[in-house]
Amino acid sequence: MQTDADRKDAEPTVLTQGLYLYCIVNGGQEVNFGKIGIEENEVYMIPYEDIGVVVHTCLPKAYKSENAKTVTEWILAHQKVVEKAWKKFGTVLPLGFDTIVKSGESVSAEQNLMKWLKENYENLKSKIKRVRGKVEVGIQIFWNPTIIAQDLAETNQEISKLKEEMEKKPPGMAYFYKQKMEQALRKALDEKADAFFKGFYGRIRRYADDIRVEKTKKVDKSKQMLINLSVLVHKDKIQPLGEELAKIKELKELDLRFTGPWPPYSFVAPT
Secondary structure, three states: OOOHHHHHOOOOOOOOOEEEEEEEEOOOOOOEEEOOOHHHOOEEEEEEOOEEEEEEEEOOOOOOOOOHHHHHHHHHHHHHHHHHHHHHHOOEEEEEEEEEEEOOOOOOHHHHHHHHHHHHHHHHHHHHHHHOOEEEEEEEEEEOHHHHHHHHHHHOHHHHHHHHHHHHOOHHHHHHHHHHHHHHHHHHHHHHHHHHHHHHHHHHHOOOOEEEEOOOOOOEOOEEEEEEEEEEEEHHHHHHHHHHHHHHHOOOOEEEEEEEEEOOHHHOOOO
């Protein structure tokens, strides 16, 4: 397995080096960003026509380490470079961590990259056009299931009726009614969660160019994630989207988290 020390070897020759790719940008000029890359590598841009790739020179090996802190630092450095290019050029297609173009026996990594850019130029331009002027934001909506269940127990007719009947029954029968009530409550919670999702998704969709529904994550017993969305939105619609989210947050049963804006990580697949 490669160690961190392996990357401190002597500089590779042109035909033994690789290129670490950060993102594709909407610009075709040569730019040097300085030593801001992973492990303070010098980051620069390789242009092709009117687009370019932000890169640093590296060994043709994956960035692997048994040290979790080191890997986290690499990922954060990758993201910072992408954000730097995003702020400079306005539109980027982020590439995943550890995307490396290698050299061949008689072909440099840069020559291989240029070949790839030529073959994929029209596709890349189309993707750049799709995300131009747009950003990614994250929207997570939470509720407290205990509070919602208490409210349903008081307002849902079926549950209220079962509760009344349970209180009138002897212990053996009461246990049976309690099970029925809990089953009805779970069903009502599922229906309310589904209604919340459809309603909020529809309200958010009016401002979005695209939405990805992500997996919900566990928080704690008092806070359950109902909705986890990655949203592609035009910069001009961020404010009205924020105003809509503020209205949703006013509902006493709910809490909301808004993150971003970021480059459109979830909405591009340039390779």
